[in-house]
Amino acid sequence: METPPEISKKVPKKMFWTGKVISILLSLFLLLDAIMKIVKAAPSVEGSVELGYPENTVIPMGVTLLLCTVVYLIPRTSVLGAILLTGYLGGATATHFRVEQPVYFSVIFGVLIWLGVYLCDERLRQLIPFRKSEPYRKLP
Template sequence: MSVVVDSHAVQPRWQTVTGSVMSGLIVAFLLFDGAIKLVPIAPVTETLTALGYSADPALARSLGIITLACALLYALPRTSVLGAILLTGLLGGAIATHLRVGSPVFSHLLFGVYLGLIAWGGLYLRYEAVRKMIPFRL
């Protein structure tokens, strides 16, 4: 079975469903991550300190607002590519922070890479325009 995405393209249903699930997972994670930073709970401020940042709740809240803004932009179809671009920047900062403090590679340092791949992969599967911007040819 195929799904009509726009007036020009028809894509397999599995592709749309898989992309939607991947994007949904990213949005759910970002909403959780942003929400716990807004509170902010003790593990958030402790982690900021361990990463070399201030334990100031205002910093955690600011990061929470940025994360929630990225999640909202990514979740809305009209702004999803902008959300993915901003999310990529946010994740790049997280990767740089973990690199700076010598965090474990596969569980911490590359976690931002995993999230970025899932986020862009979800868009890639759902939108022909993204596939045209990033063509993979074998």
């Protein structure tokens, strides 16, 4: 099966590297957070307990975050990883709403995760194109 010509275009280098840098920086932070949860570092455990999670849930949350981030880092599965991380960050957003804390951090992370994939993947840009608005046309 042949790749359609509009999808086989090369991604501009600046766009590609901008997306990669965003994805790598976010992934480093998420991996650090996951590892801190897995090794039960005091700040991570204390933060989770303050948010209402029992201490025995910290390691499973860390493992979940680690797996989602690894899937995100693999180019062939980056879209699936972005979907999984969106779910994870959605839970973080809901938690912060529940305890009446600011939610901007998890929301911004979610947007940046998708921006990193969007800039690197021409197929995703084909699926979700940003276009200039066209004037309203009447149907015949």
